Amino acid sequence: MPADTDVPLIVEMRGITIRFPGVLALDNVDFSLRPGEIHSLMGENGAGKSTLIKALTGVYAIDSGSIMVSGEHQSFVTTADAQAAGISTVYQEINLCPNLSVGENVMLGHEKRGRFGIDWKSTFEEAEHHMASLGLDVDSRSILESHSIAIQQLIAISRAMVLDAKVLILDEPTSSLDRGEVEQLFGVIRSLRDRGVAILFVSHFLEQVYEISDRITVLRNGQLVGEHLVEELPRDALVAEMIGRELDDLTAISASAGREVDRTGTPVLRAAGLGKRGMLESADVSVYDGEVVGLAGLLGSGRTELVRLLYGADRPDTGEIDVAGVRQRVQSPRHAMARGMAFSSENRRAEGVVSDLTVAENMILGIQAQRGWLRRVRKSEQDAVVGEYMEALGVRPADPTMPAGNLSGGNQQKVLLARWLATAPELLILDEPTRGIDVGAKADIQRKVAELSAQGLSVIFISSELEEVLRIAQRVVVMRDRRSIGELESSKVNLDHLIDYIAHKEGSVLQ
Amino acid sequence: MTAVETEKAPRNAVFAGIDTFVNRHASVLPTVAAAVILSVLLVGANIRFDGRFLTPGNISALLLNNAFLMVLAVGMTFVIVTAGIDLSVGSVMGFTGILGASMLSGGVPAIVVIPTMLVAGALIGLLIGVLVQYFNVQPFIASLAGLFLGRGLAYVVSLNSIRVEDPVVLWLQTTRFRLGDWYITPTGIIALVVVAIGALVMQYTRFGRTVYAVGGSESSAELMGLKVARTKVMVYVISGLCGGLAGLLLTAFSGAGYPRYGIGTELDVIATVVIGGTLLAGGRGYVLGSMIGVFVFATITTIISFMGAEQSWTHIIVGGLLLLFIVVQRAIVARTSRTG
Ligand SMILES: Nc1ncnc2c1ncn2[C@@H]1O[C@H](COP(=O)(O)OP(=O)(O)OP(=O)(O)O)[C@@H](O)[C@H]1O
Numbered sequence: 001m002p003a004d005t006d007v008p009l010i011v012e013m014r015g016i017t018i019r020f021p022g023v024l025a026l027d028n029v030d031f032s033l034r035p036g037e038i039h040s041l042m043g044e045n046g047a048g049k050s051t052l053i054k055a056l057t058g059v060y061a062i063d064s065g066s067i068m069v070s071g072e073h074q075s076f077v078t079t080a081d082a083q084a085a086g087i088s089t090v091y092q093e094i095n096l097c098p099n100l101s102v103g104e105n106v107m108l109g110h111e112k113r114g115r116f117g118i119d120w121k122s123t124f125e126e127a128e129h130h131m132a133s134l135g136l137d138v139d140s141r142s143i144l145e146s147h148s149i150a151i152q153q154l155i156a157i158s159r160a161m162v163l164d165a166k167v168l169i170l171d172e173p174t175s176s177l178d179r180g181e182v183e184q185l186f187g188v189i190r191s192l193r194d195r196g197v198a199i200l201f202v203s204h205f206l207e208q209v210y211e212i213s214d215r216i217t218v219l220r221n222g223q224l225v226g227e228h229l230v231e232e233l234p235r236d237a238l239v240a241e242m243i244g245r246e247l248d249d250l251t252a253i254s255a256s257a258g259r260e261v262d263r264t265g266t267p268v269l270r271a272a273g274l275g276k277r278g279m280l281e282s283a284d285v286s287v288y289d290g291e292v293v294g295l296a297g298l299l300g301s302g303r304t305e306l307v308r309l310l311y312g313a314d315r316p317d318t319g320e321i322d323v324a325g326v327r328q329r330v331q332s333p334r335h336a337m338a339r340g341m342a343f344s345s346e347n348r349r350a351e352g353v354v355s356d357l358t359v360a361e362n363m364i365l366g367i368q369a370q371r372g373w374l375r376r377v378r379k380s381e382q383d384a385v386v387g388e389y390m391e392a393l394g395v396r397p398a399d400p401t402m403p404a405g406n407l408s409g410g411n412q413q414k415v416l417l418a419r420w421l422a423t424a425p426e427l428l429i430l431d432e433p434t435r436g437i438d439v440g441a442k443a444d445i446q447r448k449v450a451e452l453s454a455q456g457l458s459v460i461f462i463s464s465e466l467e468e469v470l471r472i473a474q475r476v477v478v479m480r481d482r483r484s485i486g487e488l489e490s491s492k493v494n495l496d497h498l499i500d501y502i503a504h505k506e507g508s509v510l511q
Numbered sequence: 512m513t514a515v516e517t518e519k520a521p522r523n524a525v526f527a528g529i530d531t532f533v534n535r536h537a538s539v540l541p542t543v544a545a546a547v548i549l550s551v552l553l554v555g556a557n558i559r560f561d562g563r564f565l566t567p568g569n570i571s572a573l574l575l576n577n578a579f580l581m582v583l584a585v586g587m588t589f590v591i592v593t594a595g596i597d598l599s600v601g602s603v604m605g606f607t608g609i610l611g612a613s614m615l616s617g618g619v620p621a622i623v624v625i626p627t628m629l630v631a632g633a634l635i636g637l638l639i640g641v642l643v644q645y646f647n648v649q650p651f652i653a654s655l656a657g658l659f660l661g662r663g664l665a666y667v668v669s670l671n672s673i674r675v676e677d678p679v680v681l682w683l684q685t686t687r688f689r690l691g692d693w694y695i696t697p698t699g700i701i702a703l704v705v706v707a708i709g710a711l712v713m714q715y716t717r718f719g720r721t722v723y724a725v726g727g728s729e730s731s732a733e734l735m736g737l738k739v740a741r742t743k744v745m746v747y748v749i750s751g752l753c754g755g756l757a758g759l760l761l762t763a764f765s766g767a768g769y770p771r772y773g774i775g776t777e778l779d780v781i782a783t784v785v786i787g788g789t790l791l792a793g794g795r796g797y798v799l800g801s802m803i804g805v806f807v808f809a810t811i812t813t814i815i816s817f818m819g820a821e822q823s824w825t826h827i828i829v830g831g832l833l834l835l836f837i838v839v840q841r842a843i844v845a846r847t848s849r850t851g
């Protein structure tokens with residue numbers, strides 16, 4: 001039910017310009033939203049999508065331009081003003097309070113009040129009601145930080161449902177979600193649209209954009225490229241508008257999955273029966289020289305838990321780990337690093353990029369930690385490493401002296417990845433490395449991983465995007481209910497098999 | 512099929528129960544630990560002193576002697592939960608105390624003097640809050656400025672001690688409501704009422720919850736549309752107001768104002784708040800915990816005077832406890848925060 005053009009606009013942004021020191025983030029951009037439409041905002045990492053959203057919701061002041069909401073001129077000074085005008089927003093980085101309960105995070109600022117202040121019972125009940133509408137069943141009194149990123153993302157979305165909004169903005173809401181949750185979310189979004197809510201959706205998953213959108217606006221380098229009805233914009237045209245050229249095909253990468261790996265020697269890493277109470281029941285995994293092993297499974301199936309145990313971020317209660325054939329007790333991440341492992345975490349905000357350091361400093365951090373803090377990395381060496389990865393991963397803006405906190409979400413992710421690639425480990429563990437990364441850069445990252453593994457790097461690759469796993473991993477370990485349930489050769493299965501296997505269908509797998 | 516389960520397939524119901532409890536209530540554990548330590552101290556002292564310690568008179572005196580500390584601890588809890596710090600409270604107490612004493616000795620009636628003391632404290636708090644919020648000064652620095660300002664003003668009012676003879680103010684201290692051998696003074700009642708109000712505000716008002724949210728993640732609180740700026744200024748005003756009230760209680764307690772009162776008290780207050788389970792990094796803590804912290808502090812002081820030892824031991828022991836607590840808190844935080 002795409003909205004027709006006659007209905008009055010609910011949001012009308014004209015000539016929006018926002019300048020940050022050294023960057024023109026938005027350059028005279030027009031954008032409008034109609035009631036009852038789902039409108040996707042598309043563009044590469046750093047194109048200005050999040051900035052446009054923050055301009056609309058009062059986080060950033062605009063340098064020029066005008067904003068009309070429901071026919072009235074508005075200049076929101078705080079997000080509270082935007083909320084009062086009926087705009088509810090889920091920002092790209094999860095913005096919740098880790099110290100408070102789940103239910104309170106959903107309801108903060110909208111708590112139910114009785115005669116004696118906040119009525120916690122009905123506040124939690126309402127929180128549970130909003131979470132249930134997204135199919136989220138968690139203890140609303142548990143502390144937020146005890147939950148995974150994916151659950152936190154769903155909680156952040158539940159929060160946006162509390163406000164009876166006219167405009168709902170979702171900046172990459174699905175980056176950590178798996179298919180089931182995305183479907184559930186889309187169901188909710190569609191029913192809101194049918195009630196006349198205008199929805200602004202941002203995602204780097206083209207399938208999702210095509211599945212849900214009525215209309216698409218494309219930004220490139222802070223400029224408006226075009227606004228289209230979704231039927232009138234084929235995929236390759238969209239990608240071409242986003243990146244300003246045709247996308248190279250991905251066949252070069254998919255050769256990676258078919259590459260023969262010699263599994264006769266000792267594995268670089270082998271874990272058997274690894275478990276920890278409350279985290280992981282039992283998992284087996286092994287990785288050989290030059291092999292990419294994918295971990296596939298639903299949310300909460302134990303993928304992240306497994307790699308945290310491998311890397312010593314948590315200590316296992318049971319099971320054994322052999323590194324290069326030698327029994328080890330990996331006690332801490334430092335220990336793991338000393339044995340040639342590197343781990344790029346899924347939690348980029350808490351464990352990742354240091355916002356106040358420059359892009360170059362962030363990239364060097366891994367090498368520096370590896371060498372010990374007393375031995376400086378020579379300047380020429382730094383420049384070479386930074387130059388190589390800025391180029392290979394296409395970090396934008398290509399300015400290594402920029403504070404990393406000023407980069408767009410996707411570009412921060414690239415910096416983080418560069419940090420670990422630069423340490424030249426023997427085994428690299430990547431947890432959701434392409435989350436929030438645009439189509440072009442995703443291909444760059446996959447290509448880089450394939451290239452390094454062909455040269456002998458071993459990789460454990462976690463991704464909720466199963467196509468990606470099948471494309472670059474030679475072997476896939478499937479996890480379910482906090483245990484590893486089997487292994488598949490990627491060259492012998494297709495996507496549907498993998499999905500069926502993950503989702504429990506008995507007898508669905510060939511092996 | 513899409514319902515997301517986070518329950519971690521525990522081996523049995525007992526573990527499940529413990530997990531749920533820890534997931535929900537991890538932040539009260541340090542406070543519970545403080546209560547345990549308090550009980551151990553009280554019972555231990557009672558055994559050591561052959562039952563002469565846990566007497567109604569002695570316990571009643573704990574509250575009487577430390578009412579001002581308790582009021583300061585309530586204000587400090589608000590500040591520390593936002594991840595701030597207020598070093599000015601001791602000198603604000605000293606300043607408002609001497610200000611009140613000098614006004615009273617000049618014949619101004621208590622009905623005017625008492626509100627003036629409270630407002631003076633709140634104004635210094637407001638100044639600190641504005642510096643922190645609108646001029647982006649570190650709380651440590653801004654409140655250090657408040658500390659010097661308060662002490663300087665105290666010396667401006669008077670360099671010497673001023674006796675207080677006002678019946679209203681003295682009544683606060685000398686009146687004893689008795690129940691058997693137990694007694695409580697109006698100052699003690701005021702302290703308990705402040706604790707109760709503080710605890711209720713923190714738990715049951717949007718302002719109180721915003722205090723926690725700011726301490727958890729200020730930028731998130733901002734994006735959630737909470738009134739962050741107002742809240743951050745308000746906590747310093749509350750702390751200043753508590754400083755003014757503590758000035759009144761101390762003046763009543765000692766029967767005089769003295770410009771050197773409260774030197775170093777800010778550190779005692781911070782120690783009691785931390786011992787009571789409030790995280791210096793912000794986001795976690797309870798007013799009731801701070802009350803327990805004050806009682807721990809008070810009990811140690813009393814034990815030492817019972818033993819006839821040098822009072823500097825109080826600070827050595829409190830210092831040790833503080834270290835212990837900071838370690839315990841770190842462990843608890845590490846236990847609860849992990850991404851799954
Ligand atoms: N606070 C800031 N200070 C300086 N520069 C900024 C700031 N925020 C964003 N930028 C810059 O503005 C540009 C647009 O960033 P924005 O976050 O809007 O990109 P985006 O389209 O959301 O990208 P992504 O897909 O990676 O999330 C980028 O070049 C970024 O580096």
Ligand SMILES: [Mg+2]
Pocket residue numbers: 049050051092171408409410
């Ligand atoms: Mg963005």
